[in-house]
Structures are given as C-alpha cells and as structure tokens.
Amino acid sequence: MVGIGGLIGRDAEARAVTRLLSDVSRPRALVLEGEPGIGKTTAWLAGVALARERGFRVLAARPGSAETALSYSSLSDLLGELEPDVWSTLPDPQRHALDRALLRTELGETPTDPRAVAAALLSVLRQLALDGPLLIAVDDLHWLDTSSTHAVAFALRRLTGRVAVLVTARTDRDSVAATAWLQLPTPDAIERMSLQPLPIRDLHALIAERIGRDLPRSIVRRIHELSAGNPFYGLQLARSVDSTVVDPTSMPASLAEAVHARISSFDAGVRHALLAVACAAAPTVDLISRAVGDDADTLLAMLKGAETAGILEISEGHVRFAHPLLARGVYAGAGAAPRRSMHATLADLVTEPESRARHLALAATSATQQTLDIIDQAAEFARKRGAPAAAAELLDLALNLGPGGDTVERRVRAAGHHMGAGDSARARDLLNHAIADSDPGTLRAQALMTLAVVELFDNSFTRGAEILERGLQEVDGQEFLRAPMLATFAFALLNVGRIADAADAVDQAVLVATRSGSPPALLGQILGMRAMVRFLQGEGIDEADLSRALELDNPAVDVPIAFRPSMQNALLLGWSGQLARARAELDSIRRSCQERGAESELVFVSFHACFVAIWMGSLDDAEQLAEATVERSELLGGNVSRFIALTIRAATRAHTGREEEARADLTEALAANARSGFEAMRDWPITVLGFLEVSLGNYDAALTALRPLIARVKAAPRTTEMSNAAFIPDAVEALIATGHLTEAELLIDMLERNGQRLERPWMLAVGRRCRSMHHAARGLTDAALQAADQALVEHDRLAMPFERGRTLLVQAAIHRQSRRESSAQRSCAEALVVFEQLGMHLWAARARAEMTGKGTLTTAEQRVARLTASGMTNSEVAAALFVSPKTVEFHLAGIYRKLGIRSRAELGRHVSSGRF
Structure with missing residues (x-):
C-alpha cells in the first residue's frame, strides 16, 4: 500500500x-x-x-x-x-x-x-x-x-x-x-x-516501482527469503537479477555479496572514484575530480552510470552514497592499501586542518614527525574551535600510531580534551597509564595535576587532594606548574573542611606565583582564593587581595566559576551583608552563564543568588530561581546539581511555611549529598532544616539537626559569618527554649565578639537579639529590652527584613513579660506586617498568637509546666532541668500568659486535661 x-x-x-x-x-x-x-x-x-x-x-x-x-x-x-x-x-x-x-x-x-x-x-x-x-x-x-x-x-x-x-x-x-x-x-x-520487514506483496510492489520491471513470482519469493523483507537488501538482489535469469538459486547469498556484485560491475575508474567518495568527509565534485585526476565534466560522465543505478546521489556539486551500506561496501571492499593511498591523496587536497590530519593518520602505517605535527596542530585547532571531543579523537589517532605518537605528554593532552568533552572515564584511563609509564618529574606532575582536576570535577575532593599532594612532591623547581597546583590543592582542601591547610597552601601559591611571574589571570585567581579562605577563617575581607584579584581578572580565560575573582567578590559581598551589591553582581554573572550555556556553573551561581534573595526578603524571586534551578538540575543529572537545587527550593519552601514540601526536598537533598560525597556544602540543608524546626517550635528536633554545626563553630569560634554560621540564631533560640542557657551564651558571645571585631551588622543585630532572649530567659527583662532595642538599631544597617521582624517579635514577648501590653502590641503588629509582606506564614501565625498572648508552648515551657503541675517548687524544677530558678520563673510567666491562667492550680488542671 x-x-x-x-x-x-x-x-x-x-x-x-x-x-x-x-x-x-x-x-x-x-x-x-x-x-x-x-x-x-x-x-x-x-x-x-x-x-x-x-x-x-x-x-x-x-x-x-x-x-x-x-x-x-x-x-x-x-x-x-x-x-x-x-x-x-x-x-x-x-x-x-x-x-x-x-x-x-x-x-x-x-x-x-x-x-x-x-x-x-x-x-x-x-x-x-x-x-x-x-x-x-x-x-x-x-x-x-x-x-x-x-x-x-x-x-x-x-x-x-x-x-x-x-x-x-x-x-x-x-x-x-x-x-x-x-x-x-x-x-x-x-x-x-x-520499522518491520516488508511482507512479500509490498516488497514485490517496491521492486516493480524502483527497478521498472515485474519480476517472476518465484524470483520475488527467493528475494524475500534471502532479504528477510529488508527493502534495501531486496532491491540490491533484484537489481542483480539479469532479465534472462530464471534460476532463483543463482542470486547473491548475502547483502554484502549483493553490494559487492553491484560495485564490481563498474570499471576500475568508477570504483576508484567511489572509493574517494567513501573516504571523504564532505565529498564534492571538485574534490573527487582532483582526487582521481580528472576534470569535473569527465568525472560526472564517469559517475553517470552509478547515479542512474542508485549508487550515488549528485546534487549542487555535492556527492553522496544513496545508502550508508553502499559506502561501507565500497570502503571495506577496496582493501587496506588502496584506502591508505586514497587518504594520502585526500590529505594533500583538503585544507580544513581536522580533515587533513585525519586523512594523514588513516594513511599512515607508522608515526612520522610531520604527520604528528599536523595532527597536534589540528587538535589545537579543534580545541580553539570549541570541539574538545574532536581534539581528543585526533590525539587518540596519534596515540594509535605507536612509538613516537604514543607519548606521555600526548596522553596528558588527550586526557584534558576528553575531560573537556565530558568523558572522565577515558581521561582517567589515559592519565593512569601516563603516570605509570613516566618517571618522577614535570611530565608526571602534569599528569597528576590533570588527574586531580578530573577527580575534582567528579566531586571527589578527598581523592583530588591526595593526588595533588603527591604531585607537589614532584614539582620542586617547576614553579610554572607549582603555583596552579598549590591553588587547586587549596581549593580541594577547602572543600574537605581542612581550612587551615588550605590557608597554608594558598599562601604558598601566592608566593610562588609572584616569584615566578605567573600569568596575571592566574595570580588574580590565587589572590581571590586567598581572600575567600581568609574570610572563611573568620578574618574578614582582605580588601587588598580582592581588589588586586579583580584588577587581574580576565574573563577570556576559561576557569571554573569558583576560581573566578568576579564570583569570589560576589560571594564575599553577600556573606558580609552587602546584599544589594552582591545581588547585582550575581545577576550579572548569571546572565553571562546563560549566554554561554554554562549550565553547571549556573546552578552554582543560582544557589548563592537564591540565598541572597531570601536574606533580602525577595521570596518570590527566590522561589522562581529555585524552581528554574530544579528544572536545570533535572536536565543536567548528577547528585551535586540535584542536591544544590533541592536545597534552595527547600529553603524557599521553609521560609514560606510549606512544611511537608520543604521536608521532602530536604530529605532528597541530603540523600543526594550523601551519594555525591560533597560534604563541604552539607551544612546548608542542615541549616534550612534547623530553621524549619524552629519556625514550627520543634526545638528538640532543631537541636538534633544543628548539633554537628554547633560543634563545628565551637571548634572555630572566629568563624561566625553568614556563609557558615547562619544557623546560630536558630541554634540559640532552640538552646534557650530547651534550657541550655550556658551553651546558648557561648554562641551569643561569639556573634557579638566577632561582630564588633569585623564591624558586621548581621552578627551585631542577631547577636543582640539572641542576647535579649538570653536575658529574658534569666528574668532580666530590663536588660533584655535594652538588648532588643540595640538589635533594632543594628537592623537599620541591614537589608534583611525577616531578621528585623524576628527581633520585633522577641521584643514584643519581652514587653508582654514586663506587662507593657501596648508596647507589646505595637512591636507584634509591626512584626506581623513584615512577615505577611514577606509571605512567611509560619512566622505570621506566631506573631498573631503573640498578639493574643496565647502562643504555643515551647518544648522547654512544656517541661516546666509538667514539673510545676506535679507539685515541684521553682527551685526543684530548676534543679531537675539544670537551669536557674530565674529561668523557671521566666518560663512560668510565658506559660501563664499563653494559657490565659493565673495560678498553679489552674496549670495543674490544664496539664491533667491533656490539652497540650
């Protein structure tokens, strides 16, 4: 039909x-x-x-x-x-x-x-x-x-x-x-x-339509039997049938035989031209005529029969086989020597570097220096053209030529191109062989450096650091390689949490790069990394290093986004609370990534841009960014991009009060993080989880989640920037609510001390708020109000509306504890406006509950209530909970206010009723 x-x-x-x-x-x-x-x-x-x-x-x-x-x-x-x-x-x-x-x-x-x-x-x-x-x-x-x-x-x-x-x-x-x-x-x-084989009826119709004659039924039946209904095979068999043939058993027994028979029917000159077409990547009438030594008109006349027979298609100066199987048949049937000869001929005729190099490689039986030079030049041409896979394939051809072509240096270059093309397995294999076959020295150090980069791209930072440590032992005196190796080593160490070692490595890198006259862009990257490391050590922003890094930044140099000074500058701006500037810089970098199609880098940039948007209270923008990043991560695949995307979406959902969705994202994000082994960023989803639990008043659960982060910051008390200590306000609230006042005070001291040392508004604002909560828990309401007022002054320097709203809510609770109802209502109303404008529903609900004076009891308040209702005195409750009597008094005041009661007797009835 x-x-x-x-x-x-x-x-x-x-x-x-x-x-x-x-x-x-x-x-x-x-x-x-x-x-x-x-x-x-x-x-x-x-x-x-x-x-x-x-x-x-x-x-x-x-x-x-x-x-x-x-x-x-x-x-x-x-x-x-x-x-x-x-x-x-x-x-x-x-x-x-x-x-x-x-x-x-x-x-x-x-x-x-x-x-x-x-x-x-x-x-x-x-x-x-x-x-x-x-x-x-x-x-x-x-x-x-x-x-x-x-x-x-x-x-x-x-x-x-x-x-x-x-x-x-x-x-x-x-x-x-x-x-x-x-x-x-x-x-x-x-x-x-x-597509399925054709039934005999349709094959018969096809043969009649294509070759213009109606073959006998017995012949068609034999053709269908041999071809199994394959149309192309059937047509080749049909064309091989002479009009006088009546014996079906005399037909070719296979497709290869049928194709060979058709090709062999042409004279040697035509077959020579057909071989040229089969060998050429982009055959034209002009190229093939020169390859066979004829003019174009002569070639066209010679190939007329092949075109009429359905072997070739010639149109607008281009020549192609009518079917790939015909090209394969011509190429395979020609023999090795004629193929090599034709490739050599074509190599002399084509001008495109990649084509010429491939023809030379396919013509060669061994590696000559001229051939290798041309292949190397073509690989460099392909690299500059933006075709790392082609560059890798060309160098693989050189490696396959044996001695002379298969060198350690060429293996390392080929591995770099394979990595650029996304084939880390092939890159790793080449590098491992290069390392095994070379003696200690520069070449092996280069191989180790490249292998380490492969591991880092696969997010195996521990393995990458180990390889770099080995490589650094082999580059003494080779400072042109030592500087970038030290910088990469510092990056790997930073991502496995060895910040002090990273600082040592990057300091050495700066010295070596400066002393050896490294390229300016490389020195800029190293200085930017040192500024990052020092910041993460709690030393603030090294303005001199960062300014110099930005001066030396060269956008034309292709380096990972984390090494680029412009990105380092944007991160430091955000982490130090300069949010508007950070957002502008990150938006610019995101646009550049989009224009360049740098999807993996775009995920990384969007991660930080999303948190900056959240901190600034732009939750709608953050949600859009998070959803786009999740979609992008699904296209990219891989655990790291998935983890990053789900973390920021969980953050937006936690802030907008979508508890179940946030928990689902966090569960999957943490699982993806565990699969990836990317421990350096695991603190971010844990921070989001801690915030969600505090938002819900689940203080015990919050502490369980945040304990590893609390331990880390205790071990490095100078490191309380937003980048690595955004969890501290939530940890302090949870610690106070569960009666761990001494531990809470330790974290508060860190925030205030570092905030004063670094003149950091965020640390000072949330530090004073936490101090206010701590004073209130001890019953020091005047001191608590003073600290809250001081926090609000610091908030005036900080473009983080949620943090201000949170401080107002704390201030309202303390006003109510001091029986200053009108002041409490004003603070509460102001906080409610903030939370509603931001779309933070859980916190808006908390503000409404505070306005009515009937909020939900915290975990610590529930403990105090139960023990007090059992008949214990304040001192006995304090001893049982390892807190001070003043803390018990503070909690009881909050309990009475929230439950709308005035006596222990009422509390006892409330507890026995099981209503909380």
Whole structure:
C-alpha cells in the first residue's frame, strides 16, 4: 500500500509522521528505528517533504560515517541556510561562538566555549519556532559528530514552542545508547517506532516501482527469503537479477555479496572514484575530480552510470552514497592499501586542518614527525574551535600510531580534551597509564595535576587532594606548574573542611606565583582564593587581595566559576551583608552563564543568588530561581546539581511555611549529598532544616539537626559569618527554649565578639537579639529590652527584613513579660506586617498568637509546666532541668500568659486535661 510521499507498505509509519506534524503545540519527536536498509531514510525523506508542504521551516542533516570525524559538520548542515537576521538576534557571546564553531570567522587564541555554541543553537531554534512551525530532521542520528551531538542534545532538552523532531537510528548496534542523549523537556513527548520487514506483496510492489520491471513470482519469493523483507537488501538482489535469469538459486547469498556484485560491475575508474567518495568527509565534485585526476565534466560522465543505478546521489556539486551500506561496501571492499593511498591523496587536497590530519593518520602505517605535527596542530585547532571531543579523537589517532605518537605528554593532552568533552572515564584511563609509564618529574606532575582536576570535577575532593599532594612532591623547581597546583590543592582542601591547610597552601601559591611571574589571570585567581579562605577563617575581607584579584581578572580565560575573582567578590559581598551589591553582581554573572550555556556553573551561581534573595526578603524571586534551578538540575543529572537545587527550593519552601514540601526536598537533598560525597556544602540543608524546626517550635528536633554545626563553630569560634554560621540564631533560640542557657551564651558571645571585631551588622543585630532572649530567659527583662532595642538599631544597617521582624517579635514577648501590653502590641503588629509582606506564614501565625498572648508552648515551657503541675517548687524544677530558678520563673510567666491562667492550680488542671 502506498502512503505519504510514495511510501510502500509503511502505513503505520506514515500515520506516525502525520501525527508528529499535526500537533506541535509543544516539542515532540519521532524516532524511526530499525536495521540498516529497512527503509528509515525513505520514511524520513517523506516526512521532511510533508513538513515542507505544510509550511514547516525544516533544518535537516544527513551525516555519514566519514562525517563523524569532522567537528560541527552536522550543526553546519542544520544551520547552513539561516538568514542573516537570525544571527543578528543572538547575544554577542553566542554569535561569536557559533561563528567560530562553524568557521565563519577566524579563530582567536582564546578557545571557543562549546557551551556557548550549544546555547546559541538553542537561541536560534527558539527564535525560529516563534516565526512558525519548525522541524529538526536528522537522518542516521548515530553518525552525528560528537561536537554537534553535544550542542543538539543541550538544545533539544530545553526546547519550547512549535517544534517537531524527526530522526532515524540504526538498531544493529546498541541503539539505546546511541540515542539515549535524545531527550525533550517532557519524556512522553518522544515516540519510538521500529520499522518491520516488508511482507512479500509490498516488497514485490517496491521492486516493480524502483527497478521498472515485474519480476517472476518465484524470483520475488527467493528475494524475500534471502532479504528477510529488508527493502534495501531486496532491491540490491533484484537489481542483480539479469532479465534472462530464471534460476532463483543463482542470486547473491548475502547483502554484502549483493553490494559487492553491484560495485564490481563498474570499471576500475568508477570504483576508484567511489572509493574517494567513501573516504571523504564532505565529498564534492571538485574534490573527487582532483582526487582521481580528472576534470569535473569527465568525472560526472564517469559517475553517470552509478547515479542512474542508485549508487550515488549528485546534487549542487555535492556527492553522496544513496545508502550508508553502499559506502561501507565500497570502503571495506577496496582493501587496506588502496584506502591508505586514497587518504594520502585526500590529505594533500583538503585544507580544513581536522580533515587533513585525519586523512594523514588513516594513511599512515607508522608515526612520522610531520604527520604528528599536523595532527597536534589540528587538535589545537579543534580545541580553539570549541570541539574538545574532536581534539581528543585526533590525539587518540596519534596515540594509535605507536612509538613516537604514543607519548606521555600526548596522553596528558588527550586526557584534558576528553575531560573537556565530558568523558572522565577515558581521561582517567589515559592519565593512569601516563603516570605509570613516566618517571618522577614535570611530565608526571602534569599528569597528576590533570588527574586531580578530573577527580575534582567528579566531586571527589578527598581523592583530588591526595593526588595533588603527591604531585607537589614532584614539582620542586617547576614553579610554572607549582603555583596552579598549590591553588587547586587549596581549593580541594577547602572543600574537605581542612581550612587551615588550605590557608597554608594558598599562601604558598601566592608566593610562588609572584616569584615566578605567573600569568596575571592566574595570580588574580590565587589572590581571590586567598581572600575567600581568609574570610572563611573568620578574618574578614582582605580588601587588598580582592581588589588586586579583580584588577587581574580576565574573563577570556576559561576557569571554573569558583576560581573566578568576579564570583569570589560576589560571594564575599553577600556573606558580609552587602546584599544589594552582591545581588547585582550575581545577576550579572548569571546572565553571562546563560549566554554561554554554562549550565553547571549556573546552578552554582543560582544557589548563592537564591540565598541572597531570601536574606533580602525577595521570596518570590527566590522561589522562581529555585524552581528554574530544579528544572536545570533535572536536565543536567548528577547528585551535586540535584542536591544544590533541592536545597534552595527547600529553603524557599521553609521560609514560606510549606512544611511537608520543604521536608521532602530536604530529605532528597541530603540523600543526594550523601551519594555525591560533597560534604563541604552539607551544612546548608542542615541549616534550612534547623530553621524549619524552629519556625514550627520543634526545638528538640532543631537541636538534633544543628548539633554537628554547633560543634563545628565551637571548634572555630572566629568563624561566625553568614556563609557558615547562619544557623546560630536558630541554634540559640532552640538552646534557650530547651534550657541550655550556658551553651546558648557561648554562641551569643561569639556573634557579638566577632561582630564588633569585623564591624558586621548581621552578627551585631542577631547577636543582640539572641542576647535579649538570653536575658529574658534569666528574668532580666530590663536588660533584655535594652538588648532588643540595640538589635533594632543594628537592623537599620541591614537589608534583611525577616531578621528585623524576628527581633520585633522577641521584643514584643519581652514587653508582654514586663506587662507593657501596648508596647507589646505595637512591636507584634509591626512584626506581623513584615512577615505577611514577606509571605512567611509560619512566622505570621506566631506573631498573631503573640498578639493574643496565647502562643504555643515551647518544648522547654512544656517541661516546666509538667514539673510545676506535679507539685515541684521553682527551685526543684530548676534543679531537675539544670537551669536557674530565674529561668523557671521566666518560663512560668510565658506559660501563664499563653494559657490565659493565673495560678498553679489552674496549670495543674490544664496539664491533667491533656490539652497540650
């Protein structure tokens, strides 16, 4: 039966293509799968034709096996016919990256960022989808070059608008792995259809339609038996049947034999030209004519028979095989020596560095210095083009040439490119062999340094630190390598909690970098890291180091975001309470990451931007940022990005009072953190959990969660910045509520002492609030009110409205304890306005309860109430709870107020009723 585009026997496929093109309300994809020759390309071509008939803009690519070696070749095919106005809409970083990747402009010294190329493709697709329905069509998805694959995968996962995707993929290999990267924003948007063999009736009709004659039924039956219903195989067999043949057993017994028979029917000159087409990555009439030594007209005349026979397709100066199996048959059947000879010929003709290097490598039987030099230069060209996978593949070709090509230095370079392409397993394997095969010295130190970076990228900071420690023992006198190694070592140590050791390492790095005249950008990164380490040690901001780091910062140098001085500056601004400036800097960095397609870095930046937004009271902005980060983490995969995203979403949910959702996020975040081994950031979700429990009045649970953090800050009493001690106000409230006044005072002393030393408004404001609570717990209401007033003065210097509201709530409770009802109502009302404006429902409820004087009893108050109701005196209760009698008096005053009672007798009745 004939369907769309003349498809024979493919009704189901025709319906699937029609469905795909009929509903583009959201991105959808159809994957046509099947063995080679089953008819995928025919169905694909029919789908492309139908899309054009229906007014779709079609971006199409038909890569072949030779093109997998040419970086961005398929991306060039997809975008080859774009109008100039589409390019002009791209942000500058994306346009420049795409221009360089597609060789539309000269490559500079700075490597192109492949992430920016991917982001540019996404921007182009989104723009085109706004103009009308768009079809992205790729035939033989498995032949897509690696660089194009990365860009297309990035874009498809983030598609929006009226977009359809039609691709074909083979199933004679691991088809799931070959197409696993193909994902759309919603998993159910991808339909997979496996093409089945044609029944004999449809194969008969196809043969008659394609070769123009009606073969005898016995011959067709034999063809169907041999081909098992494979259309391409069946057609090859049918074409091999001479019109006089009547014996079906005389036909070729296999597809390979049938293809060989067809190719062998041409003379030597044609076969030579066919081999040139099979060897070339992008064959043109001009290139093939020069390869075989003929002019273009002679070549076209010579290939006319192959074109008529359906072996080749020649159009607009380009030449391609009608089917990949024909190319494979020509290449495999030519023999090794003719293949090497043709590759050598093509190497002399092509000018594109990557193609020339590959042809030379495939022509070589051993490593000559000239060949190796050309391969090395091509790998560097690919790196600058933004194709680390292509650079890695080129160096792998050199390594495979044996002695001379397989060197430790080249293994290390290849490993770096593999890491850049996301293949850490291959990078690790190359580096381990390089380390094992080299003697102590510079080369092995470089291998160790690169291996450590691989481990750090996989978030194995302990392993990375161990490798760097070993590498540092082998770089004495090699200060050009020692400085970056020390800086990386400091970063690893910082992330495993060895801050003092990190400080020593970064101090050494500064000395070495300064003494050795390291590149300015590297010195800037090291100075910025030293400013970070000193800050985390509790020494405040080293303005001299940070200012110098920012002067030396070079945005063109590709380094991880954590090493970039601009990011270090933004973090230090936020952590020191300069929130408006921090937010502006982080927003700028986020925009840059978005333009460059730096998704992993964007997750990291968004994490800190979200907390700054929360601190500033911009909870709506924080929620939007958190949700976007969760979506981004799902696209990226991996435990670290998942942990980071869920932590900030849990923080926004905890602050807006969505308890169950916050707990679910925190549980999953902590599990992802445990799987990742990224211990350095585990304090953040624990801090959020502690805050949630305090918000709910679950003080025992809060203390259980926060105990590890309390122990850490006790061991380093100078480190009470918001970055590592945001939990202290919650810990103090929980400690006071549970009667641990001495321990609470220790934390309060730290806050106030460090706040005065560093002139830090946050420490001073929350420190005085905590002091106020502590005084009140001891019954010192006048001192408590004075401390609360002092805290509010400090809040005037701090753009953190929630912290101010929290202090007002404490002040209201103390006013009520002092029987100053009007003052209590004013403070409470002001706090309520703050909490309601912020959308912090749990805290608004606490403020309302305080206004009525009937809040929920804390855990400590419940303990005091039960013991008092049992008949104990205040002194006996104090002894039982290890607190002072004044603390018991303080709690009883709060209990009476909240329960609306006036005597112990009433308390006894209340407790015995089980109403709390």
